[in-house]
Amino acid sequence: ITAYAEELLQECDRLKGWPERVLTMQRNWIGKSVGVEIDFPVVGSPEVIRIFTTRPDTIFGATFMVLAPEHPLIPTLIARQDNAEAVQAFVQRVSREDTITRTAEETEKEGIFTGRYALNPLTQEQIPIWIANFVLMEYGTGAIMAVPAHDQRDLDFARKYHLPVRVVIQPPEGTLDAETMTTAYVEEGEMINSGQFTGLPSPEGKERIADYLEEAGIGRRTVNYRLRDWGISRQRYWGTPIPIIYCPDCGIVPVPYEDLPVELPLDLEFTFGARSPLEESEEFLRVSCPRCGKEGRRETDTMDTFIDSSWYFERYTSPHTTDQPFSPEAAAYWMPVDQYIGGIEHAVLHLLYARFYTKVLRDLGLLKIDEPFQNLLTQGMVIKGGAKMSKSKGNIVDPDQMIKQYGADSVRLFMLFAAPPEKDLEWSDQGIEGAYRFLNRVWRLVTAQLATIQGVTVQEDQMQALSPGVAALRRKVHQTIRKVTADIERFHFNTAIAAIMELVNHLYQFTGEEREEPGAQMALREAIEMLVRLLSPFTPHLAEELWHRLGYTESIAHVAWPSHNPDLAQEEEITLVVQVNGKVRSRISISPDLSEEEMKQVALQDERIRTLTAGKQIKKVVVVPQKLVNIVV
Ligand SMILES: [Zn+2]
Structure with a gap:
């Protein structure tokens, strides 16, 4: 995936139908930083320690170096050092800790001096080389130049181990005291105590120092990404077998195309234990080498589930294709997905892998698109009392109980009405109660009108020259159709339902003499039918029942969605x-x-x-x- 880091980052800007929050998470996950790689020579050794920094303008303030405990140079550095044993013990202890804890802000920074020094290539000073828990091999080069005056982590470490602090960036206002400062100044400023570069503003200083390092052959401009490659093998049964055979003579041999796919065996014993059951199945394991025929063994690791979820939607475009994963012609016709819906927890996993896969499949000539999902909706969570529902917090609502008490339609209506789908939904018993009362209001309204509108059919030619009250009812009906249709398209279910509620209020006020006017019964029939049809996606059971009471025998699910008449919806002026x-x-x-x-x-x-x-x-x-x-x- 790292080969696509730059494209994945650039095209974030083109995903106009994605929530900005997801794009920000992806950009941060890819984590591009432009900086300089610099080689610090180890004193008394031909070795160099390579570091990556985005702030070469602070190099004159680098007063020590820190290596990750896993850094490959450590054994060489500490060989024949008096404290080699203590260093080894430290390295072993820290390496066993997980990297998230190790680098967490609140974790105490700890380290050990190697006894060796490196040469700061700009100050020509010898600076001590330390090993510490907060530097990771996975990021950058696994080594840093520590600039305590201008990096908080480095400052905390320097104070703890009494290492020198030197101010080399002057803030626009005030001065920094290297002896007493407890907060590092991390912004840009003017370079000071920096030899020939003193007086330069940070941006220019970065360029000039990069030039200097490149000319001297001890550094180079480089781009670094936080994004790491993706290990796809998993030690478990449930997954797609990795089609590889190990032969004692030929080594690693791919399963020939005609023998694909390798299928999981079904007659396995599932026992508790750390090993994948595939490792226990001799029948699965034993296979002859496709190259030399000698007995080999199958790979027992299976692929990560993200392998499959990264392209399943392509398969949907040609589900009956048997000789290939999907038909490129069908995919060219259907893709990209117009609207994708998923939780925010997928932001940097599935949603990034799917984008990556799309680009790989495109480069293999199987797809003609660059991006898989045009529009993305990340739905919110249901929360109660301000917290995510969880068993441990005891704030779970049992939907079965709610459905039993109020009916599935009330529960659905409440959930759709309580919040737009991308926002978290605060569960509220009063809210369900309110939805339930509203549906009862609809029920009473429609059933009370049945006698009046029975057998009435809406005939447009008899609905001309209506009285103001009847015309206003028709206008309200057609405006509601227009609004509900547009709101559903935008997933604004809550405002769509609010519009239906307004229509119900209007119908309750349509009383008395107005109902004796010419065309009034037809307008009422139209209004009631439209009300039921507009409600049907939200409360299908209630709508179906009312639809049949209106005299229809066909299911409302098969009735076309209504369209509004723009002339009728037009506001009277x-x-x-x-x-x-x-x-x-x-x-x-x-x-x-x-x-x-x-x-x-x-x-x-x-x-x-x-x-x-x-x-x-x-x-x-x-x-x-x-x-x-x-x-x-
Ligand atoms: Zn072989």
Whole structure:
């Protein structure tokens, strides 16, 4: 994967449909840093210690060096040293600790002096070589130049072991005291105590020192990535067998193409123990060498599950293909995935591996895309009392119990309504209670209207010239269809449900004489049907039941999603008359919902009115709601 580090990083910028949080995690995981590799000669030895630093401008402040306990040079360095045994004991002890604990900020930094010195190539000073727990072989070169004045870890270490501290970067304000400072100054600044480079600002100093090191042949500019290669073998049964045979004569031999795939044996004994059961199966193990025919043994490690999950979606494009993993033609037609959904815990594992695999398959000529997932939604967690639900915290909610008490529809509606899906959802018993009450309200509304709208069919030609109340109901219905459809597309289920709730409120207010108007029954029939159809993805059981009570025999699941009529959804507009000093000067179309203040603002911002009132003092503005604004100047 390291071969693709740069491309994986660059293309983060092109993933416009991904949450920024995931991209940041991937960028940090890839961890590109541009810096300089520098060789520090070991005093009294032909060896050099190579370090990587992003801050060559601080090299004059490097007062000691630190090696990872696993550094390969250590045995050479400590041979014939008086304290060799103590160093070996330290190395053995620290190497056994896990690297996460070792490098954690709160872990006490500890180290041991090797007895040897290196030459700082810029100061020509001899500086002591230490070994410490906080340096890892996996990062950089496994060795660092320690600049205690400008790195907190190095400063903590220097204070503990009484190592010299030298300030070489001057902050823009204030001065640093090497003797007493407890907080390292890690920002850039002006180089001081730095020989010929003194006075340079950090950015320029970095370049000049890199030039100097390259010319002297003791350093070079280089790019470092935090990303490591991926060990894919696992010592367990469940996984794809690695198709390799070990022959006593030929060594490592791949299983020939025609013998693929190697399948897992099914007749195994699963016993407790550290060994993979594959190692116990002679039938699986014994195989003749494909090259010389001699008896060999199969590899018993299987592949990491991420191997399979990195490309399974390609298989979905041609699930019946038998002679290849997937059909490149089908993949070219279907890929990339338009919308992918997964938890944030996949940010730097599955989601990074899948991107990597896509690029590898592309370079093998099997895919025509660079990236697998166009849009990504990372759903939030369900939390209770502010904490992630867990057995140990005892804040688990039993969904079966909830479903028994309120029904699956209420539980679903609550979860979809409580938060947008990318946010964490705070579990609330009152919330479910609220969803339950709302669905009861829907039930009462629809069942109460059944007698009125029974046998009514919606006929557009009989729905012209409607009274204001009936027209308003139709407008609300079509606006709701428009909003719910758009919100579902964007996964804004909570606002979609809120819009349905508004429609229900509107229907409850559609009472009395309005319902006697021409077309009212048809409009009511349309509104009730649309309400049920819009609810059906959220509360399928309730919707199905109501649908049948409305007289349909086909399942609502097979009914097409409704579409709104843009003309009907259009907000009704009224004409606002604007006067200046009592004379009509402008007419503006506005929504009847505008408040008096909004009407005033619309009038004052009208272009003709602005011209007429320019440079004049407005003494008074009179507003007649939904009709008129008079401006007195
Ligand atoms: Zn062989």
